[in-house]
Amino acid sequence: MTDQVLIQFRADRALKQDVSDIYEELGMDLPTAFRMFMKKTKQVRGLPFDAVLPETSSKREDFREAFSELRKEAADLPEMTLEEINAEISKARSKRKRG
Numbered sequence: 001m002t003d004q005v006l007i008q009f010r011a012d013r014a015l016k017q018d019v020s021d022i023y024e025e026l027g028m029d030l031p032t033a034f035r036m037f038m039k040k041t042k043q044v045r046g047l048p049f050d051a052v053l054p055e056t057s058s059k060r061e062d063f064r065e066a067f068s069e070l071r072k073e074a075a076d077l078p079e080m081t082l083e084e085i086n087a088e089i090s091k092a093r094s095k096r097k098r099g
Contacts, residue, residue: 007034 016030023033040048080088 019033020030023030026033028036037048
């Protein structure tokens with residue numbers, strides 16, 4: 001058996017509970033999740049997730065505007081029949097199978 005060490009650190013109580021609840025739903029405890037985090041860190045030789053800052057902060061109004069623009073674009077598209085939709089799906093699947 002390998003030598004074991006105790007790792008301790010402080011965390012916000014509510015955050016710890018929220019995270020523990022998530023891992024419990026996944027069928028594991030917090031120490032197991034942290035061991036998985038450490039093994040994945042070793043495997044990828046860095047953080048096991050992207051750690052980047054967002055390019056810009058978005059406001060709720062930005063999302064509303066984008067959604068509104070998408071709705072306008074969708075309104076201009078012609079309606080498709082079920083047969084046309086199925087034909088497009090078949091064409092895409094055939095194309096994917098070919099390469």
